[in-house]
Amino acid sequence: MRAGEVLVQGEDLGAWTMAQRVGWDALTPAQQWMLDSVLGLEPVGEAEQPPARRTQADR
Structure with missing residues (x-):
């Protein structure tokens, strides 16, 4: 387990949160509402966008 990693039933909650x-x-309006209303999550902002994955050809 990495420092700061929070696992619940084997799921890395930080990674799951960022994926959402x-x-x-791609989420349904109901899913967006649940994440926002229940967990206080919002879509990533411009500054938080993860870097684009490089393909094998790019490397």
Whole structure:
């Protein structure tokens, strides 16, 4: 386990949270509402966008 990592039933909550925020537009309105209303999550902002993944060809 890495420092600062929080696991619940084997799931890294930090990674899960970021995945929800990055993929916000792919979520249903009900899912967005739940994340916002219950957990206080919002979609990632411009400054928080993770770097684009490089393909094998790019490397």
